[in-house]
Amino acid sequence: MLSKQQTKSESYQANTLAYQVESNSASPLVTIQPNGRKRPFFLVLGGVGGVDGDIGLAVAARLLIHLDSERPFYGLRASILDGELNPYAPAEYPPAEVLAADYIKAIRAFQPDGPYLLGGDCLAGIVAFEMAQQLVAQGQKVALLVLLDTSCPTETTCYNDRLPRKIPATIIYHLNQLWHIEPGKRLSYFFDKAMNAFKLYLLRDREAWKARFYAHLWQQYSTTLLRYRPQTYSGRIALLLCEALYRQNPTQGWSNVAPEGLEIYMFPGEHTTYIKEHAQAIAEQLSLCFDAAEAENLKPPVTKHNATG
Helix, strand or coil: CCCHHHHHHHHHHHHHHHHHHHHCCCCCEEEEECCCCCCCEEEECCCCCCCCCHHHHHHHHHHHHHCCCCCCEEEECCHHHCCCCCCCCCCCCCCHHHHHHHHHHHHHHHCCCCCEEEEEECCHHHHHHHHHHHHHHCCCCEEEEEEECCCCCCCCCCHHHHHHHHHHHHHHHHHHHHHHCCHHHHHHHHHHHHHHHHHHHHHHHHCHHHHHHHHHHHHHHHHHHHCCCCCCCCCCEEEEEEHHHHHHCCCCCHHHCCCCCEEEEEECCCCCCHHHHHHHHHHHHHHHHHHHHHHCCCCCCCCCCCCCC
16 A cells, blocks of 8 residues: 555645656656666656656656666657647657657667666557667677566457456456455445546546547557567566466466566555556565676666766
8 A cells, every 4th residue: 555655645746747747758768767877767657658658757766766776767758759649740759660769869869878778668668679670780788678568469469358368357357356355345346446547537537639639549559569479589678577477378478578587576455456456566676686797797787977088
């Protein structure tokens, strides 16, 4: 259960990050936490590639509170869509390869050479995977690729037939939760989840045009990214999954493209709750993964902020 202080802190962090995005919308790079001597972590924001603001930034804010303060933390968002985001001109979402190339330009302008620590939240993990592939092709090293609740796209994967599989998995997860909850608390659990769903419905109804636009953009975004076909990757991948997805498929298909370098970590909850409810445990696991990857690459990173010359 989140304390009121944690919730206020996360809200403050998310609002601060949103202001930074608006102030520097021309760049895909979002400064989340710039301080520290350790190697920076670059996270491709979730939601609709970070352009829908609150979703991707909320995840970053929750992780930021618990991550090592010596680890610089940056987000990546689809700035190439700026100027088209209005309800009257539906945007065309670029493919993963184009987004990855745009993000690589941004991070290499900041950190010219690897090893890199990359990550992606939800479908954005597909873009992060392609970034890793492109960086390796450019002769750069990726020390670690983090995938947060990301499924590997395949020939049979598309948004429309992914949804029916997700619904039963979510129902099974909640039934399992109810089974393990004390009988006197089951009704409270049910009403809590129902109220959360109702709040989301009211929010969507209050800004109907915006909701319709982002629904259209999400459909394009998900359909475009799920057309991506990953090739075999020899680097190290840390796959962090919610319990609901883990029970559906513990590797989410990534063992087929990363047969030797896949590490899997499972956290209680479903896709929309696991980071919110277990941000500290997830951040601590990320820090362990980062430190292990950094220990294998002892050369300190060179960025335009600490370069000498």
